[in-house]
Amino acid sequence: MIADEVRAAVGAVVDPELRRPIDDMDMVREITVDDAGTAHVSIVLTVVGCPMAQKIERDVGTAAASVAGVNAVEVTVGTMDPVERAALVERLRGARGQRGERFGKRSRTRVIAVTSGKGGVGKSTLTANLAVALAARGRKVGLADLDVHGFSIPGLMGLVDATGAMPNPTKIDDMILPPVAHDVKTISIGMFLRGGSEGQAVAWRGPLLHRTVQQFLNDVHFDDIDVLLLDMPPGTGDIAITVGQLLPQADVVVVTTPQPAAADVAVRSGLVARQTGQHVLGVIENMAAMPLPDGTVLDLFGSGGGQAVADALSTDDEHVPVLGSIPLSPVLRQDGDAGTPAVLADPEDAASRALASLAQRIDELAPRRRGAQNIGHTGEPAGATTRA
Ligand SMILES: Nc1ncnc2c1ncn2[C@@H]1O[C@H](COP(=O)(O)OP(=O)(O)OP(=O)(O)O)[C@@H](O)[C@H]1O
Known part of the structure; x- marks a missing residue:
């Protein structure tokens, strides 16, 4: 199915900030291809006013258009709701171990x-x-x-x-x-x-x-x-x-x-x-x-x-x-x-x-033995832009 090929192409687009394929982050939603060959692609961004929105939209459009049989592309961009966003944050953190252990002894960084x-x-x-x-x-x-x-x-x-x-x-x-x-x-x-x-x-x-x-x-x-x-x-x-x-x-x-x-x-x-x-x-x-x-x-x-x-x-x-x-x-x-x-x-x-x-x-040079201490978490630095 063409729609599956479009999904694969679109899903492989890399988020420029998170540096992961957008499919990994559940950012790809419905994808259909109509009889005229127009791909309708729906994606969601992590936060409102995401500074990379235009680039992601452009890359998604290009990826969909690269699939044989696609004549035109329409991209619809939405935003994750708080629950989806929280799940994403948990998953991203989970990929690197629990919060507070990011550079601890189990870290490979x-x-x-x-x-x-x-x-x-x-x-x-x-x-x-x-x-x-x-x-x-x-x-x-x-x-x-x-x-x-x-x-x-x-x-x-x-x-x-x-x-x-x-x-x-x-x-x-x-x-x-x-x-x-x-x-x-x-x-x-x-x-x-x-x-x-x-x-x-x-x-x-x-x-x-x-x-x-x-x-x-x-x-x-x-x-x-x-x-x-x-x-x-x-x-x-x-x-x-x-x-x-x-x-x-x-x-x-x-x-x-x-x-x-x-x-x-x-x-x-x-x-x-x-x-x-x-x-x-x-x-x-x-x-x-x-x-x-x-x-x-x-x-x-x-x-x-x-x-x-x-x-x-x-x-x-x-x-x-x-x-x-x-x-x-x-x-x-x-x-x-x-x-x-x-x-x-x-x-x-x-x-x-x-x-x-x-x-x-x-x-x-071989990295040396790991120490035993982990970083604890107490909050957040002041002044970061919250776009959510
Ligand atoms: N090998 C070099 N040759 C010429 N200029 C250099 C060289 N290394 C650094 N500089 C210049 O020296 C100045 C000081 O460098 P830099 O700011 O990197 O030092 P620093 O040790 O980090 O200083 P600080 O700790 O005060 O920030 C800069 O203008 C930098 O471009």
């Missing part, structure tokens, strides 16, 4: 926290590039910006508009969908600040910060990702300790410059991570010497910092390697400013190549 001793060493730039490089290697990747001192990930991933405003993530009931950028599910705590305050540093402290990070990690629906990268705030403050407590099974990568003077603070951030039970996967040296076209080398920050940090973090039981050294690169900065990470925009740049190798190395 590998969590990698990227940290640094001090600000400005390029941690966010490297994290964004690593995320897209891992996605380009076929991994399903999530990227969470926890750097409350300055939310740079949305800008680096091209998610801010001309005014610098971040998108409001879609909510299905209390489930928050991370916007997808360059194939990476990307979320920033900055997206939950009240309108107009995106540029402000967040002055949350202790318990509030802890609760907010906890809610954030719980309510954001990353679904079945292979890797979750966390862009941590620099240093050893409240967030580092909170994340260490919530995600003791996470791997930690420490970013430092080659400058020996920067090494001490970087070592401290690795030690704090280890104290909370996290595993220090290795050190990334950024802003390393840059070869110039005339054959000379621009060595702005000296050398040896990465190795010094790795040596200081190594113990008799645990060798901490330098995972990679990323050279200074104006291209890396420019592409970051323009919102397309250099590994995508300029893959032949020396820094991009070094980052691609780094992603491969991290990807191939």
